[in-house]
Amino acid sequence: MVNREEIDLRKVYIETKNTLSDFVEAPDFEAQQIVRQVFDVSYSEILTGVKRMACPEQIKRIRDIVTRRCEHYPLQYLLGEWDFFGRPFLVGEGVLIPRADTEVLVEEALRFLEPLSAPKVLDLCSGSGCIGLTVALERPDAQVTAVEKSPAAFCYLTQNNERLGAKAECLLGDALALEAVKGPFDLIVSNPPYLTGQDMAELQVEVRFEPAEALYGDEDGLYFYRELTKIYVQRLRPGGMLAYEIGEGQQNAVSELLAAASLKSICQIPDYNGIIRCITGKNCDFVEDYGLSAV
Template sequence: MTERGAVMTIFEAYNNTKKRLAAAGIEDSVFEAKAIIRHITGLSNNEILTNYMNNLTEFQENNLTAIMRQREIRYPLQYILGNWGFYKYKFKVGVGVLIPRNDTEILVETASEFLKDKKNPQVLDLCAGSGCIGISLAKDYPDAAVVMVEKFEEAARYIKQNIELNEAYNTLLLMGDVLEGAGSGEYDLIVSNPPYIPKTELSLMNEETKFEPETALLCEGDGLKFYRVIAEKYKASLKNGGMLAFEVGFSQAQSVCDILKQNGYSDIRTVKDYNGTDRVVCAVK
């Protein structure tokens, strides 16, 4: 058996983690160090404050070493923690699925507002990923029926876990290709955050994004293919007065408004994200 080296207190582990994260170029090293220490100790922020002079166990120390090896090569924190808060709910995440983004909360808020006065609304979430959009709406409106369409099994297994985690049993997962019209039906609301990054913008993505599936991010050509196909193919699946709402890339809002206009939608409008960028484009049939 090998001897254990010098034992580390929670306080030392936190300071050391924070320093190493900052040295690896991670911006919010304080937030992340706290999250990692909570994760390895199972303690809350308050419990950490009252137990900061306690030693880490050998298991916790080994776990911290392994996590830091991953994080220093910019493997996403969310994948390490295994779950992430989005909107009002929690979602399991890991390799194979897109990490829910803050910006996408704008799409959920816009969609949720639209559903406010609807009775038993029928909702379709295209390109569902972790299920963060569809499940959030299903939780906000227990009388809604939400269909989520996803093409890839690696992502869909997180949808299944997230339905269970959130007990969102008013949802249905449909495996299929949105470009082929999977999930067509009759809906009050169709939402989608499809892959929209053109290959030419790949180099602009941060280090962490490189660990996320390209199938969730990249879209051939100008990045607008899903918007064109959905606006056209799924119009017949929208009830009169129903809303189609998209998340769009930072420079795509005008083009997506044009696509909706060309397809005869009305009340076309955009909604800004927390940085003031037009992030959601929605319209009514």
């Protein structure tokens, strides 16, 4: 018989928060996330001090998570999943952690697709699938293809596809040398590696646990934008859109690459902090007015 002990969720939350306070920027938030998942409870149950019977495995798990988090191991990897666009995506070592900034790219993709019927969408450098699978789930009529090179990340992509019921086509392969993807596509999206050599040298400790191949975009951070644009602009339908997530300060360089590839109405879209995070371009002269700034 498993020995259980009664715990006060609020007390456990406070102890967890206090332990984390010297090691993380948002101990309140992280403590809530940890307690919520380990004990499968709501935020309100935590904050009102509801009592729960806990088994030894749960007590051990929360201690192990807190210990590793104090060593700056990513919280998302410790929990094994992270929310993106309101859905839990499985994550772990070998795959880039979904970030809220990327939701801007998804929102722009969905806005573009809104008037289209049964659109074809290609997600390059898909990672966990947070972009392509979210599009597939928000637009069940879309035919979404997600491409990922890393076998480790591809494992998470396929698991998330099945777990969330996205029904996307998942392809293991190098986006820069993938002949199987012909197109044409209404929309091509990508959050490629875009950190510079200097960025890589200055990474936060937590980010160093994420795969370098999903982060590093050559010394200037622009390698994948140059190469992907050359290949995939030819696979857009008339009126189709190419959309990238970019790093801070890269908007002009990436916009110039899209313009050089004859894409039109190039737009720069800010994230929730006002940083230009998304660049889009279309392969035709006619562009609907979305109220965005065009370059």
